[in-house]
Amino acid sequence: ETLRLSHNTSDTTSWHQGSEKFSELLNEATGGDLDVRIFANAQLSGGDQMKQAEMVGRGALDFVVTSAINVTPIVPEMAVFSLPYLYSGYDAVDATTSGAPGDRMKEIMAEHGIIVLAWGENGFREVTNNVHPIKSPEDLKGLKMRVAGPMYIDVMTALGANPQQMQWAETFSALQQGVVDGQENPIGAVIVPQRVYEVQKYITPWHYSYDPIFLGVSKEKWDGWDAETQVKVQAAAIEAMDFQIKVTREGTAAGLDKLRAEGMEVYEPTADELQAFRDATKEPFDKWSAKVGPELVELFQTSINGSN
C-alpha cells in the first residue's frame, strides 16, 4: 500500500530528511508492505501550510510532518510550546516532549483526528536585523520586525518593536530594500537554508520561542491497522524523528559558524540580558497562557522545573 506524507518545506531540509528516514524504516520493517511517498513544499494542499493538518484530521491525507505553529489555527493549545521564554534550553524541551506535557498534547491532537507518533524539532526562533546588534529590549524600540503570527505580534509590541505580517515570499526583498528591518526564525530551519544572511547583518540567538514539529498520522488510518502494524509504524516514527532532531541540532550549531563566516555579527546575550527579555515579555506570556489554558501551561512548567 502506498501512503502519502505531506510536509511544509523544501527537499533540502531536516524535515525532509526525517520524512525520508521514516519512509525507509517503515518500508524495511513491513517488508515493503507499507510504502510512504513524500510530498515536499505542502504540494498536496496546494502550497497551503496550515491546511495539511486539517486534511490529515479528516483522513484526506495519511501522514503529515508539520510544526506546532502551523496547526494552532485548528488546535489553539499547540501555541503553548512557543510561549515567550517558556523554555531555557534543549533539556527543558526534551523533558516536556518526552514527559507528561507531550502525552497531554497527543491526547488533544487525537481529539482532532491526528495521532502524533513522534516529536521532532524546528528549533528556537532567533532575531535578526539590519540596524544594530540587539542586546536589550531597548534595542528593539521602533524596529520594523516581520513576524509569523498573532502571538509574535503581541510579543514584539511588548518589546517596543513595530511588528509586520508579511508573506515569506516577499520577506526576502523586503529585508533587502529595508521595508522591514528584521525578522525572527529558527537558524537551522530557515535563516541558513533560506539564505536570510544575504540580507541581514545582526543576529541575536535569544531563544525567545520554541517550535516543535511532529510526525502525525490520520486517526482513521491508524485505527484501521492491526496492533502489529501500529507498533512498526510507531517505532519507525520515533527513530526517524530522533534522527531529525539530531540533524537539526547539529545544523543549528554549525549554523552560527556559517552565519559568522557569511559576515553576520552574532551577539550571544548573557543570562542577565535574557532575563531582561523574559521580564519584558511577561504580559504577552500571561495573555497567551490564558488563551491556551493555565492548567496546560502549569503542566509544562512543572515538567520544565523538574528538568533543572
Added chain:
Amino acid sequence: MKNLILKIADRLEEYVCSLIFLVMTFIGFANVLVRYLSNYSFAATQEILLNGFLLLTVFGAAIAARRGQHLAVTLFADMLPAALQPFVRWFSVFLGVLLLVLSAWYCGEMVMNQRASGIVSAGLQVPSWYYSLALPLGFLMIAVRLVQGAIIEQKERAYV
C-alpha cells in the same frame, strides 16, 4: 420598488466587487502609511487583502461570465458548420455549469469541514468558514451568470 430590487439583484456582484476593491485599496494604503509614519501596524492587513482577493475573484468572475469575457479558443469552433454551432455553444455552457456546480459542491464540503474542525484564521482569529463560504456561493453565481450571458448572446445573434 420591485423593479429596484430586481435592478440591484441584476448587478449585485458589481456592487460587491466595487465595495471590496475600495476597501482593499484603503486598507492596503493605510497599512503603508501607518508603518511609514508611526510605530503602529495593522496585524490583519494580509488576511483582509487575501480574502478580499478571494471575493473579488469569484464575484468578478460572475461579472465576466455574464459579459462573455472568459477566455476561450474560438478558432476551431468557428470552423464548424453553422448548423452545428449553437449545439457546440450550448454544450460548452453545459460543461461550464457542470464544473461550477461540482466546484460549489466540493467547496461546500470544505466549509462544512472547517465548521466541524473549528479552524480559525491566522490573523484575526475568526472562524475560517466565514471567508470560505464565499466560494460555493460565488461558483453558483458564476454558473447563473454564465447561462444568463449565453442567453443574452443568443438573443443578440438572432438580430444579426
Added chain:
Amino acid sequence: MFDFDTGTRMLILFGILLVIRVPVAFSLGLSSLFAMWQMGFGLDLVGDLLASGITKFSLLAIPFFILAGILMGTAGMADRMIRFFRVLMGSLPGGMGLVGVVVSLFWGAVSGSGPASVAAIGPMVIRGMEEDGYPKAFAAAMVCTGAALSIVIPPSIGLVIYGVIAEVSIGDLFIAAILPGVVMGALMLAALPFVRVQRAANKSSKLAELAPMPYGEFAFPKRVWLSFRDAIWGLMTPVVILGGIYTGIFTPTEAAVVAVVYALFVGFFVYRSLTISTLFDALTDAAASSAVVMLVVTFASLFGWVVTVDDVVGRYSEGLLALSDSQWTIMLVMAVILLIAGMFMDAVTIMFISLPIFLPVVRALEWDPVWFGVFLMINLAIGLFTPPVGINLFVAANVAKLSLEKIAVAAVPFLITSTLGLAIIALWPELTTYLLVWMK
C-alpha cells in the same frame, strides 16, 4: 490501444475541451476533476485546493495594477504620456515600438511578476503603439514578451525560489540575470522591423486621425517641454513606484495599491476628470478582468496538483533525459520540457516539480547553478506568453480586448527572438558571470 496513464489522458481531454470552445479555466478544471476521479484520490481535496489556488499572495498585485491602468486611462494620464512620447520619439523609425521595449525593461526592474507588469504597462504601451500605427495584436504580444522579462530581471520572485531550492546565492542570481535580461530585451527590437511593412501605408493618416500632434506650431524643444509638462503626473508614476520600492517605503505588492491611490488622486484632484460613475465602471471592469485571469490560475492549481501527484513531469523527464548523455541534448530536452510545462503551469509550480529531477543532472554535468537558474528563468518567462495557458497572454487579451489566438499568433516573432536569446545564454554562459566577476 488506449493505454495512456492518467496524466496523459488529462492532457488529451484538456485539448478536446479547448477545441470545442470551453473556456480555458473550465477546461483545466474539468480535465483535472476527471483525472482525480480516475486516480480514485483527491476529489475530497478539491475545495481546499481551489481555496488555496485563489489566495496566491504573489498574484495580489494583478487586480490593483489592472485597476491603476484603467484609472490612468480614464483620468487622461495615459493620453498625455503617449502624446509626450510621440512628440519626443515619434519621428524616429518605429518610435513607439522602441519606447515600448524600453518601458518593458524598465518596469521589469520594478516588478517581480510577469502578469502584474502586463497589467501595469499594457494599457499605455499598447495604445501608444497602436496610435503609432502598429497592429494592436503585435503591440499586445510585445508587451507580453517584455513583461515576461520581469521574472528574469531582478527583483524576481522566481529567482528567490530557485536560489532557495538550488542553494545558490540569491544576490548572485539577481546580478547574473541582469545582462541576459537586457540581451533578451534588445533582441525584441529585432522583431520590430518585420511588422513595419504592414503599417507603412496607413501610418500618417491613422496617426493624425487618432491623436493630433499637440503644439505643432512650436519648435521641437518647446513642443517637448510643453507636452512633458502636460504629462508630468503620469510620468511621475514610475518615479513614485520605483522610488518607494528602492527606498524601502513599500513592497512591490504594496506598490500596486499605491499606484491605484496615486491614479485616484490625480484623477479626482488634479485633472478632475474622474467621477463616481466612471470610478464605478473602472472598478467593475478591473474586477472582471482580473477575475478572468485568476479563475484560470485557480483551476490551473488543480491541474498542477494532478501533474505533481501523478508525477507526470517526472516520468516524462526521466524517460527523455535517459535518451542521451550529450550535454547539449540534455540541455535541449530540459528546455523543451520547461517550454511544454510552461504552456500549462505557473513558474513556481514548475520549479517545485522539475528541479528535484534537473538539479542532480546539473550537478553531475558540473554546470554553473547560477547560470542554470538564469537559463531556467528565461524558459519560464517564455512560458508566460505561450498558449494555451500563458498568464501574460490572458492579462493582455483582457486589457487590449483582443482574442487569445490573435495575440498568440502575433507573439510568434517574439517567441523566435526569445528562443534565440535562450540559445545565446546556453552557448555563452559567461554572459551570466561577467557582472559577478567585475563586481568582486
